[in-house]
Amino acid sequence: MAAYAALLSLRHIIEQLQHHPSPPISLDQNQVQSLTNNLNFLQEFLEQGYPCVGISKEAIDVFESRIADAAHAAEDIIETRIVDQILTESTAQASKDITETWVSDQILGGAGSSRSPSTRQNVNIVAGLDVVEKISSVDLYRDLDKVIQDMGLIKKDVMEIKDINIGRIEDHDLHINSSTLAGAASSRSHLTTRRDAVVGLDELLIEVMDKLTGQQSNLHIIPIVGMGGIGKTTLARNAYLKFMKHFDIRAWVTVSQNYNVREILVEILLCINKAESRETLSAKSEGELGVKVHQSLWGRRYLIVMDDVWSVEVWDKVNLFFPDNGERSRIMITTRLSNVASIGSGGVVMDFLNEDKSWDLLCRYVFEEEDDCSPELEEIGKKIAKNCEGLPLSIVVIGGHLAKSKRTKEHWEYISENLKKIVNSEDDERCLKVLQLSYNHLPVHLKPCFLYMGAFPEDNKIHVSWLVKLWVSEGFLKPINGKSLEVVSREYLEELCDRNLIRVHQRGSKGRIKYCNIHDLVRELCLREAEKEKFLYVRIPHDLNNVPQGVINTQRRIGIHQSTSEPEALYALQSMPLVRSLICEFKGVLPTLDFRLLRVLKAVDKHLYSEEKRQYKYPIEVVFRLFNSRFIAIRVDSRQNPQFPSSVNLLWNLQTLIVKDTVGAVAPSEIWKMTQLRHVEFDELEMPDPPLGGQDGEFVLGNLQRLSVITSFKCGEEVVTRIPNIEKLKIRYDKEFEGCSSYCLDNLCRLRKLESFGCSFLSQSVPNRDDMLQNFILPNSLKKLTLWRTKFYWEDMNTNIGLLPNLQVLKLSADACVGTEWETVEGQFCNLRYLLINSCSELEWWTTDSSHFPCLEHLVLQQLDKLNEIPSCIGEIPTLQSIELNLCHDDAVISAKRIFDEQEDLSLRVRVVTQNRQFESLAGPNFQVETCNIL
The missing domain is CATH 3.40.50.300 (P-loop containing nucleotide triphosphate hydrolases)
Structure with a gap:
């Protein structure tokens, strides 16, 4: 709900200012205490639910709207003050720099040097700034005091409502009892009718x-x-x-x-x-x-x-x-x-029906005991059934509608084109009412996360890694002691999946949800509730021009779908002064929009990557003027080398920075001042060494969890001590490799929270293996390791990698290991669950025992054209769930079939992609064969 999200968001802002090492503004501590007390009271009230019987739903909506408006008003006051202060100070600093440069030029150039008109103008700017007062703290205090009074009135009303309703609860329970009884009796009568x-x-x-x-x-x-x-x-x-x-x-x-x-x-x-x-x-x-x-x-x-x-x-x-x-x-x-x-x-x-069963169910409701569907209607009918996405309730509703309507091709085509509208209006929104119960029953802390799902387009495969970052950046997660907000976010997601509101589309190699999605009807519920509560506003661009000005200029979260470059539609965006989140897709360069208070800008999607998608660009120089931002995900013009301005640290609260299509990006040393950074993702980014000196705790990115892909990263002691909580790190060495000792890779073991590490070499020179082994020391905390062209010997896997006690995922690609034979030993890879070997071209023989991989669940072998067989003992691993072979030697495929045939419980799944069409005869349940041609 919007009210609860607004309270948590305001609390987050206050706490960030309180704990930030260099906050842009300071708040009066008495006001902070008053705000916090009111927030605690109202948050607890919403978490407990409404013990307030005898109050209409409309009255409750108005009451929650008052809470949200008060919290939003406080946010607007504080964040406007923050942005204005940063702008004032940055302008003053820029002018100071210009003046110092001019003075230096005068000294070096002598008294006879002449001033250019632009120089004289800059001197005037500096003189003007010297006499302009900073934004008055008195105004901030006065405006916040009014909000605090408004919250106090709301708090008073809550206390009065509680007192009035204590005597009504027992009567209300009796009413519920009779309602429940009536519902039960009704359901019993339906058993036979x-x-x-x-x-x-x-x-x-x-x-x-x-x-x-x-x-x-x-x-x-x-x-x-x-x-x-x-x-x-x-x-x-x-x-x-x-x-x-x-x-x-x-x-x-x-x-x-x-x-x-x-x-x-x-x-x-x-x-x-x-x-x-x-x-x-x-x-x-x-x-x-x-x-x-x-x-x-x-x-x-x-x-x-x-x-x-x-x-x-x-x-x-x-x-x-x-x-x-x-x-x-x-x-x-x-x-x-x-x-x-x-x-x-x-x-x-119970899962969704497949297309055939959906069509069968639709026919049952449309034709009952009559003859089958005519050929003329069958094709369009199957399309209608498919678009119900396997939800029986939706199929039944549309089937009842078709049963009562004209059976003509033209009418059925109309139904197909307007399916969603009909399903949502039939039987007084019967489908949405059924789903509404699930939303109503959600705990209050899950409701904002659920409503947020409406921000994504229909049929969108939502990348959970990004979803988690977005929820954190929005500020509506309730902190839990001892857990990062990312962990809390994933727990919330699992709860929503357990409640069958969000669907797990795919799990990753470590078992966590990697992609999720929602049924179209559930998304409709999200959109309806989110818009009603003014939590989220989703439109396609050309609709923006038709939205009343009074509606659009009060929106705080905007979702814009359907790629377009219509300038008239995009112009409507400029009239949204309060917008905090913009989740959008545009074809072409995004317009330069002055969203002074914007927190979230998501203008790129991680898993959509095509030539068309690469056209979505945003001027990077504009991005770094969004001083209030927490989450930025954009695509830039790959033909230009995007450069960070030295003023990047003015983004005082930036948590996530994702920039796609970057080549040769170089971060300034000021990035080490951005203490709130949690996730930094580039296709390619060169990180500077941290500034020398500074007091204890200065230039430390203590919140940073992910850093990728960093080129030629030198892991010296002065670097690893500045990223103590890093969990995911990807490094690429694409120049002439100078040796592990030069890059201090032995310091990786100091990163005691590192769980995922990737290392790749793009240069043609082969690293010195002895140097590599001696200095490539990984921490015991590591759970996932990805190596690319490291050219270890296979026996090095046992001595260096196999001993990692928590390693669950190992991915070896592009000659990460070289040699013709891999012989494993007992006591290694004790927790490994996922093993990928891809394009290790020299491997011919693999000697192992089932006890050497006691926890292995998934084995993936790709482009191993010399591997003679998969060891038969792999099939004896009790935890093994799947084997995948992609363009491997024919003998390896035959050995996989032999392992499959020897299984007793038939739980093993095998997937084979091959050029040999003879293997199509091996296909059967749980043994999938796909043939392909390699050009």
């Missing part, structure tokens, strides 16, 4: 049926988990109806978000005994009802469905009433939350 298509769920239905009728004698819990609208209730209902006679007692209860244990027990008893009176049961206590449920179920085989469970807590409160009496009883639980699914063992996880 609603027609539910199980198309696409056949395999899952068989899986559930096996669990229901299995021979396991003890009580078995069967969780069914998936996102809203995926078909969990439909699956459970069909299994329930199909096997009602298999159980002595059946009960179906809908739990929902506002559950009540007493009413759950009442509902179960009403299902067990239709003659029971609701009034009589409702008069009993929770304990009495629980005993009655236990007694009714004892000695009987029972099936209970708890539909729509939203927390483990509800299960903890009712499970003691369900006896485990060895009668093969079963309890099915449907839930959107993965942590609830952990209640049972071996649950059923």
Whole structure:
């Protein structure tokens, strides 16, 4: 929610000013204390949720808007003052430098030297600046004091609301109980009246049926988990109806978000005994009802469905009433939350339907028992089904619409073109209402992160590494002691994935989420809620001209999609004085926009890299005038050598700097003054040595976590001590290599938090191996190592690399190792999970044992045209999940097939890319073969 995000963001600004070694401004400490007290109170209030019954949703929205407006007002006051102060001081410094240069010229040139008009103008500027007062701190104090008073009034209103509502909570609980009961009764009546298509769920239905009728004698819990609208209730209902006679007692209860244990027990008893009176049961206590449920179920085989469970807590409160009496009883639980699914063992996880099943389900709802779809409509119908992205609820809604409409090609084409609009409006936004429940149930700290997902384009594969940096830069993450904000951010992402709101698209070699995405309907929910709360505003460029001025000039986060270079549309951006975040795509050079308060500029996407995408450029000299920025990701003109200005350190709070298409970029020594830097990523960047001298702690980048790709980096002691917390480091030596001792690579072992290290050599000269081995000393903290053209001997892997105790990922490319044979020894690579060997052209034989790689999960071999075979013992590694061969020797492919055939549990997956079409005959389940031609 916008209010909570605004409070955390304001707190972040205050704390940055308090702890920054050279803050651009100072705040009055009494005002800081007052602001902090108000922030603490309001933040705690929002985190606790609303104990305020009897208040309309509209009133709550207005109240939250007041909180957000007050926090934003304080942000605007403080950050405007910061930028103005930096501009004033930088202008004064520039003019001072000009004056000193002129004076020097006069001294060297003699009294007869003449002044140029521009020099006389600069002298006048300096004289003028000497008499101009700095921005008044009195104005800052006065404006902040007004905001503090406004927050105090909000705080007072909160306290009054709490007092008024204490007496209403009990009545409210009774209202919820009756609502829950009505919902449960309604769901029970649907069991026999609603027609539910199980198309696409056949395999899952068989899986559930096996669990229901299995021979396991003890009580078995069967969780069914998936996102809203995926078909969990439909699956459970069909299994329930199909096997009602298999159980002595059946009960179906809908739990929902506002559950009540007493009413759950009442509902179960009403299902067990239709003659029971609701009034009589409702008069009993929770304990009495629980005993009655236990007694009714004892000695009987029972099936209970708890539909729509939203927390483990509800299960903890009712499970003691369900006896485990060895009668093969079963309890099915449907839930959107993965942590609830952990209640049972071996649950059923529901995923999206594939294209064929989506089409089958659509046909079932459109044509029912009629003949199949006509050829004229089939092609467009399959397109409609595909565009529903496998979500059954969406397919059912559009299927119902098609069933009631004209079956003409023209109408179906109209439906296809307006699919999203129809799905979101049909049945009074039925789909979005189902998904809305998931958003409403989110803890307040996750809501800003979820709403932020709407900033990315449809069907976008979102790079998590960048998403994490963006969330951190936005300032709406709640710090957790002992954890970096990046760690907190990834934990939030995992939570959202566990709640089935965000989808894991791909995991990296270390098991962490690498790419994620969201369903289009979920994105629509993000956009609707984000715009309503004024949290995020997303448009395509030509729409900007149609937005009312009063709306557009108050936006703080802007997402602009669909590449364009329309100057009229881009001009609309200049009327957004308060914008803090701009996430966009433009074709051509981005316009020079005066976003004085901009924090986030993301004008490039990491995984999209084509000739067209390379046209997205931003003048780098303009970027370094965004003094309030925290995150900058841009693409520059690769034909020019982008140079940092020496004033780069005026970006006092910059955390992430990503610049693509950089060749020959050189950072000034002032970069060592940028203490807030956390991530620096260039295609190529030359880093200077840190300035000499300075007091303790000066010129130390203590927050820096990632630095890449650095050319010819000299890791002297004076350098490594300035980056003590670096976690990811990539170095490239593309000139004549002077030897490891010259670059002090032995100091790498001093980087005790380094987890990921990459080293590559582009020069044709071969490094002295003895020098390399003697000085290439890596820290034990290392988890991922990437080597490129280092030309180690294979036996060096055992002595230098294999001993690293925490190494999980090893990537060897382009003759990183040379020699014909690699023989491993026991006790090495004890934690290695991912091994890549690519283009190590001399390797012919690999001798090893399964015990030498006890934790290996993924083996990737690429372009090894001399490797005779994969050792058969690799197949005996119990943790092995996959083998991938890409353009390897035919004998290596045959050995992979032999290893695959010897597997007993059939869990191993093998993927082969080859030029030999004869291997296509080997393809089968879990053994994929792709043929290609190399030109």
